[in-house]
Amino acid sequence: MAEIVEAEHWIESPGGRLYAKSWAPCDLNSKSPIILFHDSLGCVALWKDFPQLLAGSLGRRVIAYDRLGFGRSDARTDILERDFIALEAERFVPLLCEQLAVPEFVACGHSVGGGMAVETGAKFAGCKAVITIAAQVFVEDKTLQGIRIARQEFASVDNVARLAKYHGDKADWVLRAWIETWLAPEFAAWNLDAALGRLRCPVIAIHGDRDEYGSLAHPRRIAAGRGSFHIFPDAGHSPHRERPALVMGVIKDFLAYSADPAG
Template sequence: MSELIHITAGGRPLCIEHAWVGVPDPQAPLLVFLHEGLGSLAMWRDFPERLCRAAGVRGLVYSRPGYGRSTPRPGAERWGLDFMHIQAEQVLPALLDALGVVGPYHLLGHSDGGSISLIHAARAAGRVASCTVMAPHILVEAFGLISIREARRAYLETDLRAKLARYHDDVDSAFWGWNDIWLAPDFPQWQITSELKNIVAPVLAIQGLDDQYGTMAQIDGIAAAHPDTRLLKLPACGHSPHKDQPEAVIDAVSRFLADPLAAPKRPNAHAA
């Protein structure tokens, strides 16, 4: 069951939807989940619970501002190129502080949430024990923008809006915040490759071979910049590995959390 907590981030009061899952022991290792660009706490469904139970850890799942039951994005507000940095450097630390989380903690982020996880791991190096990212973005590819333009068409012309409305109190806040910035004229210059060298925690980077939003350049780029990276490239898998290949992801992440340093650094497409 999710709860709401009031925080202040960047001088702005926010209400954040969150839930604790997995092992109920507050002394157990903590895994923080960061959702995708159109995601929310509810859109993870039972994956965080299943993973945390398998790994024997406690999980914190939350909806970022603009998503789920958290404070919506004001209608006139347009995100800038720093929107992921704001989440990584202001919102997530404020939430963790409000919940009494000191660290070390583990991160698991999907898509935009993966990028935010990498930025946070680079900026809060002493607090992050490990970082798992699924289909993260470290740079903008024309390939991925095609799919984002298609998402805009689907939102306007199909039942996508109605489907997303099940998971967001203000569905337009969620969709247009994400879609407008990704399709902004200056967004192709966005990148976080320069951040990666500052990460000290081990990283597990997972991506589907059929990802419609990015090529393997995304996770290969992480490995090139951060030597302590393990790669998992999954066949028959699109942009959401935890939905398309949940058992493979749960197994890989569980073993990574159990001993991040012992996992092989270059697993093949079927193992981690």
């Protein structure tokens, strides 16, 4: 694998500073970089070695950032708005692209981050392709049941402590933001249908057949009439961690034949 150069960045926003990290091979090509959107409990550190593997395998710069309130980004105390997924693309992606000089990119997101990648692709002509990993596109009973089970598991002090390893004293807010937002009755009607209808770039949906937070209806709806989906057997909610080499291969093949003009 090519040598990878890592760099840390701080993105200024009206709500506070966002932490970002980038990985770039020394022999960087001119292909559009990949922006990673993390899941509901995630952050840059929880991507583990996935960004480095992506950068080395694809020869592209990879950028991941902690959403406001997560990881090393500044804390927040407000309640997430019902349309927080769309607002992430509207409020923060332009700041990231401007301050890191990224005019064109590929959006790749895990779980709720996949929804943010879709919203980003729907809003910006500079988004040349969208990759979703275990994304949800509507509020499904299976998703809510998975969250209720997780809520019981996080009643354990040890589990909260593990979350605090990545989010520090923001861990309680991160946990509440996930559980309370998704289980709120007013969130039940949320879906990505409008954003999916506005997508004009290539899209691929990656999903595990044992995903505890969403059925195969999600990747099928993402891909319907606009892209493709890939189902990994015996994989759960994090196929990029469970089957990294296979996921890497699927992404590499997708981008090689996508509409990314530099791909």
